[in-house]
Amino acid sequence: MAEYRKQLPLITAVDKPFWDAAKRHELLAYCCQNCGTYYSLIVECVQCSTPKMEWVKVSGKGKVFTYTIYHHVYNPLWKDDIPYNAVWVQLDEGLIMMSKIVGAKNEEIYVGMPVEVVYDDITEEVTLPKFKPVG
């Protein structure tokens, strides 16, 4: 595998289960076992007085919630990718997650586009969940 030069995600002890699962090609989300609410980041449930937060497996299916296309080069390592997309996907479980669409042209992306997760093994240690169009 050629050396991967772009930034790697920041992985801490707290979100390590998410990245370990991604490496196994599974998608996890933080969910309150008390009320069933899924969260986009690691937070204590605000619905419950006694939250019970756990990582649980999610479907990996959802819709584009919003997106943008980068034209400005913020980072020289992304220069050759311009114009590239970044998205927030709303999973069927309700939470939204930041990601990227693959397998579609920028102009084909729209809010509400049905997508499903795919796994990009960017290094031997790190896998980035991304999304591709379905249907």
Next chain:
Amino acid sequence: MSSEDLRDKYAFVGVGVTKQGKIPEMNADDLATQAIQLALEDSGMKKGEVDGYIFQPGAGLSTVTPLHRAGIPAKFHWQMQTGGATAISTVAAAIGTMEAGLCQVCILLYANNASSMRPPAGGATSGTPMAPQPRSTEGAYGIFGPATSAAFMARRYMHLYGLTKRQLGAVAITFREYANKRPEAIMYDRKLTIDDYLNARMIVEPLCLFDCCLVNDGAVALIITSAERAKNYKKRPVYVMGYGLDHSLRELGGAPQDVFEWDGFITQKAGDHAFNMAGVTHNDVDVAEMYDAFTFFCLSQLESYGICKKGEAGAFVEAGNLRLDGEWPSNTSGTQLSWSYLHGFTHLVEGIRQMRGECMECQVKDAEIAMITGVGGLGVGSANACCILRR
């Protein structure tokens, strides 16, 4: 004591604004020192009278150097940072220190030399990381810079309410028209038409260059003291009627979906607190200075503060309602998009000048009450701030 007891109890008596723009011959401390001196001159106050100093650390600014160089005998120097909500937060903090008997006259300051630094800080192009690159989940997905959050919000809003690029552009053009009447504005001599806007370089779709604030060097110092003392100085005091802050579990992506609103900042607590403290409503406001780091922020604030209904802000702006003869005259200097980017101090300065009647061609006639807002941006959480001033 409730916050209503503080209504009109403190007032601004001095405003010092340096040259704005690209000023490579001065560093941020030079600019800050000059702003303090200009504020003292504006008020007719002696430097020995100032005993409090609260500042927002703009790019390149050191903690106490400007204070020492201006010869200010402050008892404390506090650094505050909550993004675009900082300016109004410093007002609340200054009033708190004066209520606590800690000081009697406080300087609030912002200075930076962002545009003379490499890479520049703020605006369309900020967020460019320095090598070596730290690990970052956003960076791993190619997500950089504060404009991105505004772009994500604007795109979602376009989907929900059919906002057009022309409507978004109307924000930029309206503010540029104000700046074209203000000789000290950075964009004073540069006109902006809708064609210029629609053909502009894209930054992060749907935002183009003119949707993003300026990046520039400059400094501002404001002097605030008790209403009683305020009568002793040269300029007509501008009273602080109320202020409010809001920072809940609402950060982009960090919040549960049912409290997370993509189509607007949640400003209700900030607005309610400020207006309750002030004893007025937005119907009493004569002029507004809304945080405008990105055009879209103005639309979301117009709706979240209740000036427009959901989804109507784009048409409201396009119909000319932010102009002097509109329903909600706003951002009368051209503010961050066209006057100068001094974080939330941009708006505080213009609100004070409106209350003093100093805005020349951009003066709202007989304006008595001004609403100032601040948006902490998404990188530091959805910190929102609102402040009501009166003459």
